[in-house]
Amino acid sequence: MKTKNRDQSLSDSRELDGSYDQLTDSIEDDFELSTVCHRPESMDKLQDQTKFTKKELQVLYRGFKNCGCSLLCLCFVPQECPSGVVNEENFKTIYSQFFPQGDSSMYAHFLFEAFDTDKNGSVSFEDFVFGLSIILRGTINDRLNWAFNLYDLNKDGCITKEEMLDIMKSIYDMMGKCTYPNMQDEAPREHVENFFQKMDRNKDGVVTIEEFIESCQKDENIMQSMQLFDNVI
C-alpha cells in the first residue's frame, strides 16, 4: 500500500523546506494533513481479491473517491474530505442521505465498525470493496457470516441480548418518529425477544455463529431476502 503515514509526510516536508517556522507551525500542520492522500492497490490486485469485474470496480471507485464533497453543499456542514478514505463522520453523513426521516447515525456507526476491518478509524477503498464483495458477490453463508460480524459488536463470537438490542434500536431509529403505527418504546425489545427465541437454540442467552447460521438456513424468508443482493450492482 502506498499509504503515507501522516507523521512521515510531515517530517519529509520539513526537511525539504528547511524553513520550519515555529510560529506558523500549526497552520502548516493542517495544510499538510489535508494533502495526505491514500492510493488504493492496483485494480488487478483488487480484482483478484474480490469478485467484482473491472468495470464494477471502476464505478465503485469513482463514487468512493467523490465521497463527501458533493454532500457538503447540501448539508452546510464543514467537514474534512480527505480523498481516498472515508472517516466515520462522512460515513454517517452519506448514509443519512438515504434516510431523511430518521436518525441513522447509530446504524451507520455499526456499519463503519464492520467495514473498518483493520480498525484504523477510516474506511479505505480496499475495506470498502472487500466488504461489498462479500455482501454482493459472496455465498449466502458468507453473507450470513458478515451479518453476524455486524451484530457482534465486541467481536467475541457471540451475540448477547444487549448487543442485539443496540442494533435493533439503531434500526428502529432510522424510521424516525413519524410512523404508522406509532413507534412504541418497547418495540425494539420485543423484536429482540422474538429474534432470540428463533435463533437461540440452547437458550443460553447468547447466539453463537453456528446457531445463527443454522437458524437462518432454516428460515426461508431470510434465505430469500439474502438473494436480494445478487443484482444490486
Next chain:
Amino acid sequence: MAGVSAWLPFARAAAIGWMPVANGPMPVAPRDHSKRKDELIVLNVSGRRFQTWRTTLDRYPDSLLGSSEKEFFFNEETKEYFFDRDPDSFRSILNFYRTGKLHYPRYECISAYDEELAFFGIIPEIIGDCCYEEYKDRKRENAERLQDDQEENKDLKLPNMTARETMWRAFENPHTSTMALVFYYVTGFFIAISVLTNVVETVPCGTSTHQKEVPCGERFTVAFFCMDTACVMIFTVEYLMRLFAAPSRYHFMRSVMSIIDVVAILPYYIGLVMTDNEDVSGAFVTLRVFRVFRIFKFSRHSQGLRILGYTLKSCASELGFLLFSLTMAIIIFATVMFYAEKGSSSTKFTSIPASFWYTIVTMTTLGYGDMVPKTIAGKIFGSICSLSGVLVIALPVPVIVSNFSRIYHQNQRADKRRAQKVQKARLARIRIAKTGSTNAFLQSKRSGLLDELLELTGTEADEQKLSKSVSLLESQHYHLLYCLEKTTAHEFVDEQAFEQNNLETALQSYTSPSPSPSSSHGESTSTCCGCRARRKNTALPEPEPGPSPGSQSPFRPHHPQRGPLQELSAIHIQCVDPASHKTSRSSLNQKAEDGGRVNCRRGQVTTAIISLQAPPALTPEGDGLHGAPHQRRPPPPPIPPQAPPSIQTMSSSHIVKVSAL
C-alpha cells in the same frame, strides 16, 4: 438523494443487517431493465464538446441534465446532446455535476449566469460558500440598479391619483411639478431666513439709551418677533400639509424628519403660552436654543446630509467604542495629573474633574494653555498624555471613515435586514428541496408505483411506461426504504399524517358507534386531475344509489351497494401532495395525462382507521376495492378515457375526516 447516487449500492448492501432480524419477507427488488452500462455521453454546447459519464449526470435527477429532459436535446445524427447555450457558463454547470459544488465565475454577468442556471434547472442556492457572497453581492447590485431605473419611472404621473396622493408625490419629489418646486424653494428660503434671524438676533447693534451694547434682538423686538412668527407659520402649514398627505400618518409621525419639524416649531408655541414669569424665563431661554434645530430641516433638501446622518447611525458601535476608550484614557490621565500636580502651589488642577478639561484639551492636541502642569512629574505625564491621545483617536477613526465610504458608495440600502431575510429564504429553499425526497418516497408509495414495479405481472408496455415515471435510482432507493419498513413492521408517514393519527387516536375514544347504515362515502380530495374541491370534516352524505356516471367526476369514490351495515368511526383519506410530485423531474417529464392518471388511478386511500367488520370500498373510480383496508394493491383498473390533464397545485396534503353520525 442528489449527490450520493453513487453510494446507493453501498446503502443497499448495508441492508444486510436488517435481513436476519426481519420477521417477514422482503419485497422484491426493482430490476434494472435498461441494462445500460455506464457510458460516456457527449454534450455539444454551441460547438464545444464536453464529455462525461452518464452516471455523473444522474447524480442530480432534479436538473435538466440529470433527468430525461435532456432527451429533448438529443441529436440523432450525431448521437450527441446539443445545447444552444453559452459554453463558458456551461463549464461551471458541468463542474457542479462532477464535484457537487457550484461555483460562480467572477467574470460572468450575473443575469446571464442566472439564466443559464434556470435553463439547466439548478437552483442558485446550491452555490458553494466560497462563491456565494460574491454572487449575492452582484445580485443585489443588479437589483438596486434595476430599482433605480424603476424609481425614475415612478415620477411619471399615474392617472387617477387623488389630490392627497398628488400632494404627497409633490412633497417627496420636488421636481415633478412646478408647484412642488416652488414650494420646495420657498420652504428652503424660509429655513434659511429663520436660521439667519436666530443668528443675527444676538449680534450687538448700536447702543440703547442705557449706553450699553444691546443685541439686535432686544432692539428690534417687534421686527424679529414678526419674522419668527412668519417662519413658524410657514413651517406649521408645511407640517400640517405633509401630515395630511402622508399615506400612513402613523409612520410619518414617527419618522425622523417630522420629529425635527415638530421640535423646530414647538418652542415658539410654548413661548407663546408661557407667561413672563421669572422662574420660567430661564427655561424659556433654553427653549430658544431648540430653534436652531430648524437647520436640520435642510436635510430634506440635501441628500448628502441624509447620508451623513445614516452613516453616523450605522457606525454607532465604532463611535461608541471611540467614546469609551477616550473616556477611559481621560479618567486615567486626569487622575494621574491631579496627583502629580497636587504638590505644587496655586495649581489649577484642583480636583480630578477639573483635570478632565486639561486631559481632553491635551489628548485632542488642542492645547489651549489655560491649564499647564508645573511639576516635573506633571510635565512628563502630560507629554505621555498628548502622545497617547493621538493614538487613541487615530485608531478607531479609519474604521468610521471606511464605513462611511462603503455606505456612501452603496447608497445606504438596508443591507443587513435584507441579508438576513435572504439567508433564511436560502436555507428554506434548500430544506424544501431536501424534504422533496422524503415526500417523493411517501408519494410514490401511496400512488402504488412501488407495487407496480414489484408486481411482476403486467405487460412489457406497462413496465416500460412505469419505469419512465420513476428513475431506476429512485426506485432502488424506495425499495430500500420499503425493506426497512418491512423489517421494523412500521411504515413511514409524513408529519401531517402523523399528527392526524395522533389526533385520531384521541378522538376515537369519544365517537360513539352509530346504528345507522352510514356508508363510508367520502369525497376524495384528490387534487390532481381537476377533481372535486376538498371539504374537511364533512358529514357523510347520502349513499349513492349506484356507480356514479363517469362523466361528472370520474374520481369520486363510491361504495358498494350491497354489504352489511357498516359502522365506522372515522376514515382517513389521505391525499398526497402533488406538489411533491413536482420535485421529481422525471415525473414531470411524462405527459401530464400519464401523471394524472397514475396519480388518481391508484387509490388515494392508504391508511384507514376503521372499526368495522366489512370494510368500505373506496376507490377513485368505478372499481370496487374489496379487501382489507390496508390493501395497497388495487387491481389495475382500465385507463379512464377522460382524464383531464391539468395538474392543479396544492400546498399540503389533505386529510378528510368523514365521521359517521
